[in-house]
Amino acid sequence: MDFETLLQPDTLKLYASGIGVTLELLAVALLAGVVLSMPLAVARASKSRLLSLPVAAFTFVLRGTPLLVQVYLVYYGVAQLDWVQARWDAVWPWMWFKAPLFCTLVAFGLNTTAYTVELVAGAIRETPHGEVEAAQAFGMTRATLMMRIVLPSALRRALPGYGNEVILMLHATSIASVVPGIVDITGAANGVYATTYLPFEAYIAAALIYLVLTFALVLALRWIERRALAHLRRPGGRTGLAPTAPDDAHPA
Numbered sequence: 348m349d350f351e352t353l354l355q356p357d358t359l360k361l362y363a364s365g366i367g368v369t370l371e372l373l374a375v376a377l378l379a380g381v382v383l384s385m386p387l388a389v390a391r392a393s394k395s396r397l398l399s400l401p402v403a404a405f406t407f408v409l410r411g412t413p414l415l416v417q418v419y420l421v422y423y424g425v426a427q428l429d430w431v432q433a434r435w436d437a438v439w440p441w442m443w444f445k446a447p448l449f450c451t452l453v454a455f456g457l458n459t460t461a462y463t464v465e466l467v468a469g470a471i472r473e474t475p476h477g478e479v480e481a482a483q484a485f486g487m488t489r490a491t492l493m494m495r496i497v498l499p500s501a502l503r504r505a506l507p508g509y510g511n512e513v514i515l516m517l518h519a520t521s522i523a524s525v526v527p528g529i530v531d532i533t534g535a536a537n538g539v540y541a542t543t544y545l546p547f548e549a550y551i552a553a554a555l556i557y558l559v560l561t562f563a564l565v566l567a568l569r570w571i572e573r574r575a576l577a578h579l580r581r582p583g584g585r586t587g588l589a590p591t592a593p594d595d596a597h598p599a
Contacts, residue, residue, distance in 0.1 A: 352543050353552050365535030366556060372448075372455060372520045372531065377513060379456035380463045387460065388467035388501075389493060402464065409461030415522050417458055422450040422526055447528040455523075459516050466508050470501035503575050510568040514561055521557075532556050 352358065390398040391406070409417070425431060426444040434441040443449040474497050482496045524534035536553035540546045 350548050350552075352545060353539070353548055358539055358543075361530070361535045361538055362532065362552065362556065365530055365532040365553075366560075368523070368529065368534075369517075369520050369531040369560075372452065372523055373513075373517050375452050376455035376459050376516060376520075379452070380459035383456070383460045384463035384467055385498070387464045388471060389498070391464055391468035392471040406461040406464050409458055410465070414454065414458050414519055415525065418451060418454040418522055418526065421454045422447060426450050447526045451523045451526050451529060455516070455520070458519075459512065462512050463509065466505045466512065467501055470505040471497055473504065474500055506572050506575055510565075510572065513568060514564060517560060517564060518557065 353362075387402050387405070391402040393399050431441050431444055435445045436442060478496055478500060479492065482492045487495065520531055521533040523529045523531045524537060530538065532553050536549040539549040539552070543549065
């Protein structure tokens with residue numbers, strides 16, 4: 348084994364660039380997922396079938412198909428349609444589909460949105476009736492009740508499960524390496540393998556980088572969870588919430 352080759356400046360620079368791309372993919376996808384999932388989660392938890400069924404169909408399709416297939420459908424499907432390519436140079440937002448990074452972010456963002464919707468919607472349904480009745484006794488409207496009581500409470504309860512989604516999404520970003528022009532951590536390892544013919548060393552380095560990033564995210568998420576759930580903490584340092592897991596396993 349020749350790990351010294353991995354310490355060459357060009358190799359380190361390639362891995363550093365891959366880390367930046369991976370973190371960019373993760374941050375933008377999670378941000379899009381949070382923003383999109385809030386109204387969709389409210390609709391998903393609604394008693395109106397007119398609101399809940401379309402969202403249920405959306406989450407069923409996105410959670411029921413592999414993320415890799417979704418990336419292919421956006422990049423090799425939507426982005427390659429003749430009428431989309433005819434608008435690449437002038438019409439927004441189709442002009443963005445010429446960028447491989449944008450296509451990948453669309454697939455990642457929609458995928459994590461589907462999982463986040465189900466997490467938050469489940470937490471909304473579990474809102475204690477006492478909280479709702481107390482807010483109604485103060486004369487809150489349904490919209491005010493949702494914004495000030497139900498949604499903040501649901502987000503706190505969904506936080507442990509969402510932490511798992513963040514970690515799984517970090518690992519899922521490795522799929523971006525299949526898209527031409529995107530060099531994330533896995534893509535960097537592919538490049539190192541192609542130039543040095545050292546597959547074991549190249550992918551061990553990638554695995555160690557993912558491990559370090561995962562550890563850092565776990566620490567950050569635990570700190571956020573402690574702060575957000577401090578009011579539920581019992582003597583001994585444990586919260587009153589039972590451990591939760593993602594609503595469904597996230598394909599990587």
